Amino acid sequence: SQQGEEDPQALSIQEGENATMNCSYKTSINNLQWYRQNSGRGLVHLILIRSNEREKHSGRLRVTLDTSKKSSSLLITASRAADTASYFCATDGTSGSRLTFGEGTQLTVNP
Amino acid sequence: DTAVSQTPKYLVTQMGNDKSIKCEQNLGHDTMYWYKQDSKKFLKIMFSYNNKELIINETVPNRFSPKSPDKAHLNLHINSLELGDSAVYFCASSQWADTQYFGPGTRLTVL
Numbered sequence: 001s002q003q004g005e006e007d008p009q010a011l012s013i014q015e016g017e018n019a020t021m022n023c024s025y026k027t028s029i030n031n032l033q034w035y036r037q038n039s040g041r042g043l044v045h046l047i048l049i050r051s052n053e054r055e056k057h058s059g060r061l062r063v064t065l066d067t068s069k070k071s072s073s074l075l076i077t078a079s080r081a082a083d084t085a086s087y088f089c090a091t092d093g094t095s096g097s098r099l100t101f102g103e104g105t106q107l108t109v110n111p
Numbered sequence: 112d113t114a115v116s117q118t119p120k121y122l123v124t125q126m127g128n129d130k131s132i133k134c135e136q137n138l139g140h141d142t143m144y145w146y147k148q149d150s151k152k153f154l155k156i157m158f159s160y161n162n163k164e165l166i167i168n169e170t171v172p173n174r175f176s177p178k179s180p181d182k183a184h185l186n187l188h189i190n191s192l193e194l195g196d197s198a199v200y201f202c203a204s205s206q207w208a209d210t211q212y213f214g215p216g217t218r219l220t221v222l
Contacts, residue, residue, distance in 0.1 A: 030208060037152075042115075042201060043213040086152060092208055098167055099144075099211060101154040 006089060006102040014110050019076045021105040023089030024069075030092050032065055033099070034074050037086045046074075046087075081111045114138050115214040117202050123220045124192060131188045132217045134202030142166075143185035144203040144211065145177060154201070160185055161207065189219075197221045 007022045023032070031050045035043040049056045049065045049072065056063045062075040076083055086106050090099040115136045124130055136143060144167075145157045158177045159167035165177070174190040189196060202214040 033210065035213075042215040043154075043203075045210050045212065048210055088154065090211075098156060098159065100156075104152050 006087070006105045008105060009103070010106045010108070012108040012110065013079060015079060015081055017079055017109075019079050019083070019107055019109070021074045021087050021089075021107070023072045023074070023102050025072075025089075025091045025100075025102075026070065029067070032063075032072050033090045033092075034061075034063060034072075035088045035090060035101075037088065037104070039085070043088065076107075079107075079109045081109050083107060083109045115202055115204055115212050117200075117214040117217050119217060120215065121218050121220075123222065125222055126192055126194060128192050129188070129190045130192060130219070131186055132200055132202075132219075133184070133186045134214055135184050136202075136204035136212070136214075137183065138204055138206075138212060140204040140206050140212075141182060142205050142207055143179065143182075144205075145185065145187050146201040146203065146213075148199040148201060148216070150198070158185075158187075192219075192221045194221050 005024050013019055029051050031048050033048045034046045037043045047058050047063050049063050060077045065072045086104045088104045089102045092099050118133050142161045144159045146154050148154045157171045160179045163179045176188045179185045197220050199216045199218050201216050203211040205211040
């Protein structure tokens, strides 16, 4: 199975601090995506990093990808209370559109 | 404006009933998906359709039958509902293996 694993399962920080979440996966990928899910809502796409990329930025988000270690990290800088949500990584295999999700990290940002 | 919409948002029903969930996307995507999110927030793909053709069919009981009348719609019909079917069901769409956009989810409760 290509199921991703996220680490930590839960993270609680103060507003203004940085939050780092990690994701590991098992097989070769085309790309890796990060999604956010607010409580009771659908998933919102944050960022996609392709297998030939090592780092990508989008606003306060920074994603890294190490295909040799089959791992990725999501860094949220200068966190805000509104960043409180579950964060999931998702990978797709080399054969197409199937996404396999990790178990998610629950981030709580305290005001 | 809504990109991926699902109806209903909430569905409460008795064991043994048959129910349907509808999904529509107005993004012009060629691929649509159904995911199931369990109580531990684990997201698992159930089905995927590309241009109205079934391309992913995970190990899902055959009580679940997807139907895609056209590229913009993917409905999920569930026969003989069981307690274990209680979950949040998400529809998503993408342009083949590109970013997937998720609907708001349908919370199904089987009593």
